[in-house]
Amino acid sequence: MRADESDRTSRALNAAVAAGRDLGLDVSGATVLHDLFSVVVHLAPAPVVVRVPVVLPRSSDVTALAARQRTELDVVAWLAEQGHPVIPPSPLVPREPVLRDGFSMTFWQFTEILETVEPDYARNAGLVADMHRALRGYPGELPFLSAAEPQMITDSLEDLGGEVDPADLDRARREWAVLEPLVRSRSAFQAEFGVDLQPIHGDAPPFNIVPTPNGELYADFELVALGPPEWDLAAFGPECEASYDARARALGLRELDERVLRFVNAVGMLRSLSCLALVPQLPMLADALKPAIEQWREMPFAGGLTS
Template identity: 70%
Template sequence: MTPDQLAARTSRALAAAVGAGRDLGLTVTDAKILHDVFSVVVHLAPSPVVVRVPTVLPPYATPDSQAARQRVELDVVAWLAEQGVPVVPPSPLVPHEPVLRDGFAMTFWQFVEQDGNSEPDYVRNAGLVADLHAALRAYPGELPFLAAAEPRFVTDGLAALEGHTDLIEPADLDRARREWAVLEAVFSSRAAFEAAFPGVGLQTVHGDAPAVNIVTTTGGALYSDFELATLGPVEWDMAALGPECEAAYNSAARRLGLRELDERVMRAVSAVGMLRAVACLAFVPQLPMLADALKPAVEQWRGTPFAGGLED
């Protein structure tokens, strides 16, 4: 996409967010874009409401399928807020439902003041992930197994990269496909996972690197962005964060009476996470900045064991 096309997409998302907010009775006179990468995130100022509008999506995603996933997110986060868990909650000023408008599916959240002076501390945050897992163990809703892994996303993404030597080396794409053949067989269903990793318990997990998605506000740290909330092993939430973060998680898990991370599962889920990053190269036409942003992840992936060592 050209810069003009990217700007037009952002403008459409902004207009949709503002229009939807006004239709819901919110006063919106000074809307501000807070973030614009995979989603356009808009503060509907002066209302204390933030709208998240996903804009960079796989070809098979539809507004209805997005709304279905967003309902899961809203339900999980609303439940956590009711339990007193520190989260960025759904906005209390509108119904807790996704809104479909102008081809977008969007969700509405409470605006929180972020602490602009703080630097992310992922090791500290890794310990907080264990606290989140302790709370999520009691979530009463039924969730699909590892919807966050999105097997179709990886399969279709790798297929779309065929012939795009400007985005990925042929040898890398060949390895990714062979690796995915091994990993998909294990992560395609709960039964396959449990056969490969007997005794590894499953529970509701955040689904999208919660240590990276903890917002530091003037009132403390808040968990956010539960778009990929799912049933899975706790290791999924710690994929690819490294030994120091894993040690911080394990220390907190022991304190809370939770099980520590399983090393074999960690290697496998990290391998899936790496392949998801490789598959994200297929998004470069929609989001050109990814061409450079994903280079470190691809280079790191080249040095990892094939399929997380599952073939050993």
């Protein structure tokens, strides 16, 4: 870890500890559980975990982040109240983001994760259908396809220069000119595809179904939004799509639409490419994104939606 990353982690940890202490928690054994896009802190011995986002696009200031976090807390609390298997907000503190030392953080109930259990993404994709059925009842308003983070893509494609092959950048900008109107406008999307929309998890939920001693729980609804169910299966491939479809049929939900899948896969790839703009904050992304970019080069332009 570079010195600036280590300093960022220390500042996030200190902010989480100070905020927890101010809220009356015993934080004497606080420890960092994860450190990537967010610093995740267990405020031990209190049964509370704090998630502190630290790697953010330039379009996301603390005010915008806090608004998104309030939505996440509300959706997950509602799911928990309905008895759905989620990691809920902590009941020991007020259910709202806390601003401290330049960070906006959220507080969650500590849950033991069975780290030795290998994830079964195909099986998890079937569980996503159950989550979608649960989310259909959520009564609140959600922004359309905010999970795609369109402003991040726009900004990144403007900012990226020498970090990206010129041919790749040219293609990405031309693709975004095709896809952006469908991401930005609910009416344009529905006119193009004619499929139903509903609350979606927004952030690769087959990755975010975690094994615990009390069963599998849905986690990390940071990008919860209104959108097509296909968004939650983007880039997971045919096996996961088939698993989702089988469970969707059993639950009386519609199966995945092929054209919408091509759309969400194309947008997801541009979102991955745009994350190269975050490399100065998180250098490991430079190598981590290479396989996705290589895959994108082999894909049809804009998911073949222009043909």
